[in-house]
Amino acid sequence: MTPAMLTALLSHWKRRPFQFLTLIHGLALATALWSGVQAINAEARKSYDEAADTLTGGGLPNLVARNGLIAHETYIALRRSGWLVSPVVDGWIAGERGRVRLLGIDPFTAPSDSTIGTTIGPDSIGDTMGSEGAVLVNPATANRLGALNRTVREVATLTPGLALADLTVASDLMDQQGYNRLIVLPDQPLVQPDLEDIAPDLRTEQADTAEDLSRLTDSFHLNLTAFGLLSFAVGLFIVNGAVGLAFEQRRPVFRTLRALGASSRRIVALLIVELLSFAILAGAIGIVLGYLIASLLLPDVAATLRGLYGASVEGTLTLSPVWWLSGLAIATLGTGLASLNGLIQVARMPPLAPAKPRAWAMVNAGTMRGQLILAVVFLFAALAALAIGGGLVGGFVLLGGFLMACALALPAILAGILLYLSRFGRGPLSAWFWADTRQQLPGLSLALMALLLALAANIGVGTMVSSFRDTFTGWLDQRLVSDLYVSVETEEESSLLQDYLAERGLDVLPIWETEGDVRGAPAEIYGVVDHPVYESSWPLLSRSPDVWERLHDGEGALINEQLARREGLSPGDELELPGGWSTQVLGVYSDYGNPLGQVVIALPLLVGTYPDADKGDFGVLTDDPQRLRQELVAELGIPDEQMTDQAALKAFSMQVFERTFAVTGALNILTLSVAGLAILIALLTLSAMRLPQLAPVWALGVTRRKLAQLEFVRALLLAALTFVLALPVGIGLAWVLLTVINVEAFGWRLPMSLFPRDWIWLGLASLAAAGLASLWPSRQLAKRPPADLIRVFAHER
Amino acid sequence: MNVSVFRLAALIFLCASNALAQGFAGLGQTTDGFALPSPDTRFAFPADHGAHNEFRIEWWYVTANLEDEAGNPYGIQWTLFRNALEPHGAESDQAWMAHAAVSTPNGHRFAERFARGDSGQAGVSAEPFEAFIDEWQMIGPNLNDIRLTAQGSDFHYDLKLDADGPFILQGEQGFSVKSEAGQASHYYSQPFYQVSGTITLPERVVEVSGRAWLDREWSSQPLTETQTGWDWVSLHFESGAKLMGYRLRDADGSAYTVGTWIGEDQTSRALQPGDLTMTASAWSTVEGREVPTTWDIAFPEQELQISVSAIYPDSWMGTLVSYWEGPVRVNGSHPGIGYLEMSGY
16 A cells, blocks of 8 residues: 555645645755855864874974974974983974965974874985975975975875975075974973973973964854855754645645544554655755755855964865765755644544644734744843853854744734735725735745845844955055065064165054963064054044053053954953063053954063064055166165065955955845745745635636735735845844954954935846746736636535 | 994985885995095094094994893994985084883883984084083093983983903094995994992893993995895804904895904904804794894804894884884803894894
């Protein structure tokens, strides 16, 4: 009997291929976005792990200096006392297309089973050592490095974004004396003195680079994940609609099967088998689509991560079986969630229940009340998350709760609005139109919820991005005060340049900095000269009195907003700085786009405290940067590529910014199109069932054409109402993103700016989507043979 | 050690895939730019105890047969190799490798170290004598009076070595020929060390005493391409006489066997091919390999007919360049103790 039952059940899809397509489509889309985002995240995480593995010599602890670099003599003293450590030179070199991280290692002492030990092991000593020694890079990175005045050898197995070279070659390329770290090998000899006795200035640092990188990039990946989840939720609305409809329409089949003796358990089992095979089919399609999405988005994501965090994610997607399986699992889980209600109803259906598919779409006050209660629950969850303030995850709970509450409350609110509007109706046709619209609401509500979510996300994220862009460009204009930025390599060049510029009466702003740990996290420490331009160009978020005078007198430091928020610092607080001294926080400035903490102190203080600080960069104030640039090339022989003018720097910063949000934009559009599809599907399915409602109106003399027009208007009206309701939801979302998520994720708070013109476009777009979606069903109605409408009256119902 | 003149170079052939060996021996098999051993060279000590950077390869090689107070035998090895990556003798072109081992009743333990030439991490000075890599040291006032230390994660030793006899020049005045084709090295030894000191193991500290043997050798030439490995012994007989002998195996099954006889009067005589025969008589399975750990050695001129057998057959050096090296017991016409090294198995 089972094959016969299966044939009976499946025949539904044969008669309604479009419904079948809808189901598969919705599920595949949901799976695709979800697994695409997962693939990107997994790829990024893999890159971080590989990079960390390479950087720390296989996750080994490292010795670092409390201040500056480790002297060669210290390293030798350690080796000669029986400490097996291996020196590492770690820095950046400028390539033709961006910076590349360069690791210089000692193949003689590097841990032999680590990535670095095997990549630049003794077998490549021949061509990596000595003045002609090669730099080893991954082919993708070789492309970025471009023409380096060194032999560049491509090694496919190397971590992208990292260049490996022999210690001496790397020191030479970076012009560095001393080592950044010493890797502590795992097998230490039997007899050793205390580390403290040999090198009191060093401290052990556990290998945590991967964690550093994932902590920095966490917020970005969480954003992607949230988008993936949102799309998945929207996709599930579609699936839920399609499955629910299919169950309702098959009630006569179920009834007949039950009457023929099939147990409800058996029917449910067969339905589960059916749904499971759909889930696997759609899941497989979704995974392929997800792969496509991921590979299309990955270059942008990679550029963002590199620009924003210096994290390198390059190369191609490598998908693990786990990823494939999780894609299928999420598709199955989603199908299960979307069809649970339908299956329970089938299981409980009495054998002689009347076949009334219309019931599915009937106004159900109980359901609506249930949804409202659920909405309140979600709202409280969101508020609780806001009150407790549990970091980034708390922020997303707030976000999710708020969105779900709004979506669930939508049908009730729409019903209320429609009820209110119906009071203005004149004449019987108008009265029927409003009543009928309200009656259709439950059938359309899932699609409208999806639309609301997509629109709100669009408005919210759009507002956030625009606010960010607004603030960022303004801030960039203010902060980039120098007209020309010059970088020199040696002390002689540096004093030559300063003399040259002083002779010509130009103001020079040294951009000298060092790096070190501030409160246990990496930070940059800059020195500034006493120049009025800072006071006029640095926007301070909070300040103590006479902040600039005191800064220049060496009495304190300015810190960036990220550091202030992370450590809860405000003007007046004590701040410990590398080198074992501390100073007072004088003010906090905004520093967008920088994942690191930053400290600004007076230049003489920087030079005095950190003699190893990088002193090669200068900003110059000039009216004619182009001419000065040419003169510096001609008269001082400074290579042109060591200079950047303000415009180029701005353009570069904006480019990084735009790329950062290119991914967000793409996901936004995808989500919106999924929602549009949901409306189309809902309208199409409804139109087929609405004949019993329409036939009497037609019989009373309203033409099919008029009816079709009313259908069209109804779709537009509902979309417009949803859009209007989506506006406050979107602004609320933007507020959460700007004041909760951004602060947690990036450490800066942005002022919100509203862009109503964008909303007009979005409103028009959603009207167009709804209009397009209802065009087909309306046309179908207009061309429906009158015989179909007459038959309604002859039908058993 | 010894034959090993050619040890590293030979290993290039023996394990062509071995990364280190290739890197260490450097660029190709020619000796372009490097100094070549000459039969006319006469050693000048202590200068020649130091490094000869103009030659491609060189080592300072000590083995010692020791006993604890209960008479349990121990063996130790201390080796420092210098390899020039480029000719012309610059410090920055030198690469250093070192091996240390102890053979004990509870197993064989070893360690290895590497260093680049100009780092200060390894080096040799002739006077006062010091050879070192990291914390491992062979430090004198002079090469006849040295302190020897080395360690791994599971052993440490600290020994005092005092020589009561002269340096022995191997071959003809220290010019030691390695094949019919004429490859050669400069080679001398100090086989007359009396040793005392401690071996520290994770579980106990052992006071030991015994005899040690130093080999100094440098060259620029590799073995011939058909030579597949060698078997080398240094033996202290109870009579006070000593024997160094080695057997270079050829791919065709033949062998080139020579050595040096050191009489009770501490005078030496170079043995010609054919004077000495070395025949493997028993094999052990070590680290998955069949290694001949017992040898029958005959030197008819001295009516010598002995059996040399490994005290600890597990003395495998699982270093990047791997080989067997451990203490042996000598039975037969001339009883005694000594060291055996075998490569290419």
